[in-house]
Amino acid sequence: MTQSAACRRLPVGNTYNLRDIGDYQVADGARTGWGRLFRSDATRFTAGADLADLGLRTVIDLRDDVEVTALPTGLDAFVPNVLRRALDPRSLVSALSANSPDPLGDLYVALLHERGAELTTIVADLARPGALPALVHCAAGKDRTGVVIALVLSAIGVPDDVVATDYALTADYLTAEFFAALPTESGAADPADAALHGARPESMTAMLRVLSAEYGGARAFLTGHGLPNEAIDHLHTALTH
Template sequence: MTTSAPLRRRAVGATYNLRDIGDYPAGSGARTRWGRLFRSDAARFADGADLAALSLRTVIDLRDDAEVAALPTGLDTFVPAVLRRPLDPRSLLSALNGDSVDVLGELYVALVRERGPQLARIVADLARPGALPALVHCAAGKDRTGVVIALVLSAIGVPDDVVATDYALTTEYLTPEFFAAVPTESGAGDPADESLRGARAESMAGLLRALAADHGGARAYLVGHGVPDEAIDHLRTALTH
């Protein structure tokens, strides 16, 4: 169903978790194309040599001002459009059930319920003609990035179990070495907080179930928040073959 190497994980820049979402089934015999949409943690890119292989036209940075200041990527030097689209999940954490067995799953549901307009704008950004190839990243490439990529994949017809498995691949790359290497201010998470460091497939599966129950699925959720049907159709065409 998925593979972690060599095509899925891309060793570009000083990243730990830069991955291609190609070769996933997307219904009616279609599959997602390699080299069109990438997901990643934040990293510094000293030069554009490795980055050139991705041919990026758009980068969507989901971090807030403090995170960007703590770890500037330099991507605006090499990519035509670098869009700042902060999602700020930390403000939602205090309202969650601290005793939950799946804090991250609850956080993801809270994100889609409280950040609908922002999430819709991000998907619309990706659906613009000429926007791809694109990279979506936050600090660790796990939570905010995970929700955005899940919405995109689910909206274009990728099955829930595949979406959840793609999300869970993060556990292979966000090692203790990753958390030790990034500054705390970068937003990548507190290395001592195990409840926020994981990437269980069930956390993402729970979000997808909530989208189905509350909205009829990711596509209907995005349309309900202002993304035109034709934009999602364009995104599916651009991402699949």
């Protein structure tokens, strides 16, 4: 398993943006462990050997039925528990202001406001005993996945600047060619809309700021939507060393 931040991106399958969220400092002095939680774009996995080293027990697919039909990953053939947890952003994207200086930040805030129950269910899935190692993915591994991973990291005490830096790594891996090759049914950003292709840390920071100001932080957001504190504590223990 990868043990170096320089190799955080993993060359598994045909992914562009498969990353390990290990070795992040947590406020209580712990660090997230390697090989426990991964984030990714969607791709077709046709060989179990590609996945063996990850030891996945759970996959959470954030795409809707149309997206899954357009690009089936095949992960259910190799992973015991593949969960479909659609976080459809289409209606939220269409409601964004055309004049916004940060449309992605607005989208992530809208996901908090409009998809709180769904987001909490996903974190609860990851907090189940035995759920890890787990992979969370959407189409690009950027927006829906970015918000979920940010909630998880923030809830266990990873500082906001580290959360935003992890999110922004996506910009290093998702090229114009990646977006151009996405199926038209994808729920990811329209290939013609370059404003939604980026991954600026400021966009995630904007969401984290609202999370703190309006909800009292990630833990309070999740408990306010019904996730027990004990589940978050278990997730902290499972993800750190």
